[in-house]
Amino acid sequence: MARNPQNVERLRPVDLARAHGLSTQAVRNYEEAGILPPADRTAHGYRTYLPLHAAALRAFLALLPGHGHPTAASIMRAVNRGATDEAFRHIDESHVQLLDDRRTLHAVEEALRDLEPAPASEPGGIFVGPLADRLGIRPATLRKWERAGLVRPHRDPRTGYRVYDDAAVRDARLVHQLRRGGHLLEQIAPLITQVRAAGGLEPLEGALADWHRRLSGRARAMLNGAAELEAYLRLTQAAAVTY
The missing domain is CATH 1.10.1660.10 (Multidrug-efflux Transporter Regulator; Chain: A; Domain 2)
Incomplete structure (x- = not known):
């Protein structure tokens, strides 16, 4: 459970949800799936979140476009249980897949040129x-x-x-x-x-250009996801020292 000894800002599920255009149920589902760290509870059993949870949610949502839901969820679950090497392995595998897709596209283009x-x-x-x-x-x-x-x-x-x-x-x-x-x-x-x-290539040029755009989009999304994940990792490390 995320501790809050210094009485930093507390957030309700609706606060996290509204900030990202999500439902409160989605936020609860992410917590239950281990994508967010466990929340504190009030005396009446209501969830309360910290800025750490908000950073976790930002990281997950940033990871989604580049890595897809299963991998993004696996990355966050690994980070939240302290298995950062496992998280990095998932990231590496996504980059390998992206590189493989680039190589496949290049191979298709080369094959089609002299088909x-x-x-x-x-x-x-x-x-x-x-x-x-x-x-x-x-x-x-x-x-x-x-x-x-x-x-x-x-x-x-x-x-x-x-x-x-x-x-x-x-x-x-x-x-x-x-x-x-x-x-x-x-x-x-x-x-x-x-x-x-x-x-010839004329009927395929649009498709090939679209593949290039998609691959470039995934690469940039991975960069954005990495930045948000790094920010979350820094917060988790700082929290570990503080607590």
Whole structure:
């Protein structure tokens, strides 16, 4: 529980909520989830918060755009139980993911610059399970993309299993990146058709530019989140010395 021996300003749940356009229930939920440190209670059982809680809420809300809710929540829970190394690991993993997304986008751009019509299927390739694992999706998602005509695996003549050759893997990676960018399957279909026909980059330029904007937006959001988290860490350290 956050202690307040020096009688610093006390805040009600509604004070935190109004400052950030949240409901009081959301503030209580964040506390119960460990995103905020435990609150003090009045003699009648009402929650009261300190500026430390306000800083925790600011840090969490700043972390959300760059890291997403699950990771932002994990970061705050780790900080609140004193496991700062674990919090930093979550942050590092997000940065690794962002770098991987940048590398994927660069690879897509490089591949599309010199794209030629997909070659005929050849023996070998990768099965649905390993490909799904590589992309971080479910096999059912790959089958859904296949039904939509976005990915075209062939069937192993002996087992009947789906096999993805280089062209199908390329299409799957492109669909995956477009979906992560918020594009609908209906929007992706003509892009995949254009890729297969080697019609050039013109239809894809808007999507590629949008990916760059999204990645830059995430990077800046991570910087903002890091600044607010650092401010919160300083307050937690100062509180530990004071108390």
